[in-house]
Amino acid sequence: MQIIAIASGKGGVGKSMLSSNLAVALGQNGKRVIAVDMDLGGSNLHLTLGAMGLPKGVGTYFDNPLTRLEDIIYPTDYKNLSIIPGESELPGIANVPPAPKQRLLHDLRRLDCDYLLLDLGAGTHYNTMDFFLLSGNGILVTNPTLTATLNAYLFLKNSVFRIMGSKFRKDSMAYSYLKQLKKDGVSLQKIYLTKLLYQIKEIDPHSYEKVEQGMRLLRPKIVLNMVNDPKDMQRANKLRSSCCQYLSVDIEHLGVIYYDEVQSRALNARLPVVAYKPQAIISQAVYRIADRILEMDSRNVSPLSGEDAETEYGGLFNHSYEMAGKEADDDYQLRRSQLQESLHSGMLSEGDMIETIKSQQFDVQQLKLENQFLKKKILDMAKKEK
Structure with a gap:
């Protein structure tokens, strides 16, 4: 089973849209998929899949220790795809205590499927970080607006801090150093992580080595959604550059999705856009992303687990951005030609x-x-x- 967590630094960037459509696309490729709605504060994955009236969900699992995760898996109308709904209407469901969260993390790893897609809530809550880091292949969805890309950067920065927090023993020099920084009134969000990691390496080489192992397993992917112009790719390039320079994290570009009104019509029809209009530009972009996921490394090692693995850097990531730029140009030209054709034919x-x-x-x-x-x-x- 390959675990893919889908997250975003802020809401409204199309995270659930991508989660539902990717789940359908992977199922169409003959893969057994379970989509889990982990946006516990505002679950809506079942709406985007048209799965209405599901009696139980993650909330029931947390409230009743006797409820097994297998008891809240429901089939959908789509081939090879099942769903575990959220239940955001239950009060306090977004604030999961540590013990039930660890139980869920353990049970998710034991599910029987080819792909486990986690549709996470927006933001940088600790629970969101832990589910995002359940494997190193998390997908971060953003759009070209400045606030969205900034929040995507902060999301990855907090992911690195979460890895650091999981690696430092409370009696270590590194832990004491971070604690002292907080006491001195220094905001960790304002510190350059590369500089902070260098200082930790100087005072506590053993803790630094553990953090470095975890960060090698952090291989985040990015999807740029709601694009209007190929020039919007510059936002993704700046995000990648900032992550390399200031976080020592390299991100792979999975794809570009243009803004299209067909998505709103599909949502109103309670259908994933790949089912509503498979030939649409937005659907074809989703299929390309699904193809890249099928080609991804299947190792499921969490950056929080302490296990080590080698990661390919450099050429792989450069190539992904070059491909995304070319696809953005191709989709833009196709979009223009379709708009002109619709106008001249009287359809528009x-x-x-x-x-x-x-x-x-x-x-x-x-x-x-x-x-x-x-x-x-x-x-x-x-x-x-x-």
Whole structure:
């Protein structure tokens, strides 16, 4: 079984859309798939798969120790695909205590399937980090907006801190050093991780070696969703560059997905877009991502477990970004030609075209507001330093 956790630094970037469609696509490839809704604060994976009226879910599993995970696995209408729903309506379900969480982590590893897809909640809660790090092949979904890519970076930074926290013994020099930094009022989020790791290597080489082993197992993937222009790929490249330089983490690009109204129509029909319109550009992008997942290393070693494994760097990651850039250009040209064809054939009215332009203008306006907000923050910080 290969475990693939799908997460995002912020909500609204299409995480559940990717989870549900990937699950269907992998099932269509003859793989036995179980999709688990781990967005415990706002589960909706069952809605995107059209699986309504499921009586029990993860909430029941936590509330009743006698409930087995196998008891809350339900078949779906899609080939080879089953689902474990969430139950976000239960109060307090998002705040899982350590003991039930460890039980769930243990039971998830024992499920019988080819692919276990975990649709995680947005943000950097400890529980989310632990499920994301259940294997080193987690997928981070983001979009080209500045806030989304910034939150994706912070998500990976917190993942590294979580690995560090799992490796340091409480009686170690490294643990005492981090504890002292907190006491001194130093925000760990403001520290360059590469510098911090170097300092830990100097004072506690044994703890540093354990962290390094865990980080070699961290092989995150990125999917850039809601793209409008091939130039949006620059955001992904900047994210990768920042992660390499400041986190010592290299990320592989799995694919690019263009924004398409067909996704909204599919959601309203309670169908995954790969089932609603398999030939759509967005569906073809999902299929390409599924193909890359099928080619991925099947080793399921958690960066938190302490086991070691070798990871290929350099050429693999560079190639993934080159491929994503080419696919972004190809999809953009196909999108343009389809839009022109629809307009000339009368399938797309002038009113539809106006609505499309308005939607794009709204996105541009949102980006401008984000830029103004960040400029203000930079100016405020500069004033404080003076």
